[in-house]
Amino acid sequence: MTTLLYPLWAIVVIWLLYVFYSAVMHFKEARDSGVMGWPMKTLAYPALFIGLALDAFVNVTVCTVLLMELPHELLVTSRLSRHKKGEGWRAKVAGWICVHLLDALDPSGCHCK
Numbered sequence: 001m002t003t004l005l006y007p008l009w010a011i012v013v014i015w016l017l018y019v020f021y022s023a024v025m026h027f028k029e030a031r032d033s034g035v036m037g038w039p040m041k042t043l044a045y046p047a048l049f050i051g052l053a054l055d056a057f058v059n060v061t062v063c064t065v066l067l068m069e070l071p072h073e074l075l076v077t078s079r080l081s082r083h084k085k086g087e088g089w090r091a092k093v094a095g096w097i098c099v100h101l102l103d104a105l106d107p108s109g110c111h112c113k
Helices: 005-032 038-060 062-066 076-084 089-102
Strands: none
Touching: 005 038, 005 062, 038 062, 038 076, 076 089
């Protein structure tokens, strides 16, 4: 992949991950409220597994470049949570992503614990 295409490719996979995250959080809300029957589960669980695979892929590729370190965790949220507890520029980036992108969609209100 050429250097010029990497930023575009990264934006596309981050957007895809965000779409899957949004869907999975909505499914979680439905499950927690008791309205998730087998038809919804049939559609939701494949989205969950695709989202998890995409999450791991983004963590290893895009987040490695964005955070300038090799991953210690499998998923993006685990990595962001670790950095959010630390100090420095990575903590600021992780905190911003959690507050402005993830927490609002999580039914608990706090995605990166």
